[in-house]
Amino acid sequence: MLYFFPIPYPDELFYSMVCRYHVRSGNRSFRQTQLDLFETAGTKQYYLGLPNNLATLINQLPFGSSLTLNQLLEKHTLFPYYQTFLTNREVKRLRELMEGKESKSIAQVAKIPKLKLYYPDYLRFCPQCLAEDLQQYGETYWHLEHQFPGIKVCLNHRVGLQNSRVLVEEMGKGFMAADEENCVGDGVSYDGEVLQGLWVFGKVIEGKMRERRGFKGLEGLRDEYKQGLMKLGLLEEERLVAAMLERYGEGVLRLIHPEMMENLGEYVSGCLLGCDLLQEVDRVVHWFVEGIILT
Ligand SMILES: [Zn+2]
Structure with a gap:
């Protein structure tokens, strides 16, 4: 005990x-x-x-x-x-x-893809949360939401999340608290449209966490995508890419998911229309596309 x-x-x-x-x-x-x-x-x-x-x-x-x-x-x-x-x-x-x-x-x-997006290098923090926590609680802590893959800004303060000095791969070996020594900002900041785009997509992810629906499986999802994209005339890779770039902007897509950008059309199509054949689920890509189909 x-x-x-x-x-x-x-x-x-x-x-x-x-x-x-x-x-x-x-x-x-x-x-x-x-x-x-x-x-x-x-x-x-x-x-x-x-x-x-x-x-x-x-x-x-x-x-x-x-x-x-x-x-x-x-x-x-x-x-x-x-x-x-x-x-x-x-x-x-x-x-x-x-x-x-x-x-x-x-x-x-958990079907986690082996991508940097899901295996980041560092634990992240928001400088403003850090200051507020210190003031309110007398100590600081690691926030869960700041570690969600795909979330790049603090959804409360609308500022870019910073990499701390704590390497994620070290987490299994030691317990490094979120103190002022470990949480020194890396100076990342976004402005204007990019910041807004990152924030909006962060809110989408936050919303997804609240949805509680029994998921019926990837086969059904693939069919839904097919129908949804067909209805919008986006079944062709090039058109889907154009729609994604228009909806989110290249800067936002690249910041959130750099690894998919090299081969955007093929990658996204594979994720969606081949989703029932894959061992992994790239959730962020699914949410990007849901954002287009469902709005
Ligand atoms: Zn914050």
């Missing part, structure tokens, strides 16, 4: 709660913190925002703690993000993996 565990802040990334536990525990090693919380010291897949072994932690929370497994999953991990485009059965499997000790296949079950 733990003596304490930090009460999560609004929109706090689970990893951040573990960092705050580590700091307060006075543990000298990260390994000891792992043992305290998870009873094992193996590396965890924090980097995807899809940690596992959560049931072990919940079961040893101090008496009186009201934190539940559901709360953790829904409010403090990327589970709501990655459960999109998964059938109920697949969602159940992902949830089981996050609750349990096995972690190896989490990325596979």
Whole structure:
């Protein structure tokens, strides 16, 4: 049984709660913190925002703690993000993996593409959130929403998210809190239309997280795309590309998803019309196109 565990802040990334536990525990090693919380010291897949072994932690929370497994999953991990485009059965499997000790296949079950977009180099932060959190809570923390693939600006402050000094791949090895030493801005800023475009698309992603519809599977989705694009005369790759460029602007597309730009038409068509054949779901591309079909 733990003596304490930090009460999560609004929109706090689970990893951040573990960092705050580590700091307060006075543990000298990260390994000891792992043992305290998870009873094992193996590396965890924090980097995807899809940690596992959560049931072990919940079961040893101090008496009186009201934190539940559901709360953790829904409010403090990327589970709501990655459960999109998964059938109920697949969602159940992902949830089981996050609750349990096995972690190896989490990325596979969540169907995460092996792209930089989904495996960023650094944890991100918003300078204004940082200042406000410090003022309001006396400490800072990693925000969940700032880590969503495809979100490039803080949706509260409309400023560009900055890369911190904390490498995402280091997250499994140590607990680096979002403090002023780690959160030094990289000077990124956007203006005018680009900022607005990034913000609008960020709001689309945020909205998707709130939708709770039973997903029927990728085969049905492919047919929906076919019909939707046909209706708009966008079934041809070139036309679809033109519509995407017009709707979002090349700058916004390139900032959010640079890897698709080299071969935009072919890539997007493959994602949509071949979606039932792929092992991975490039969610951001789907949301780009939904934005065109559904508006
Ligand atoms: Zn902010």
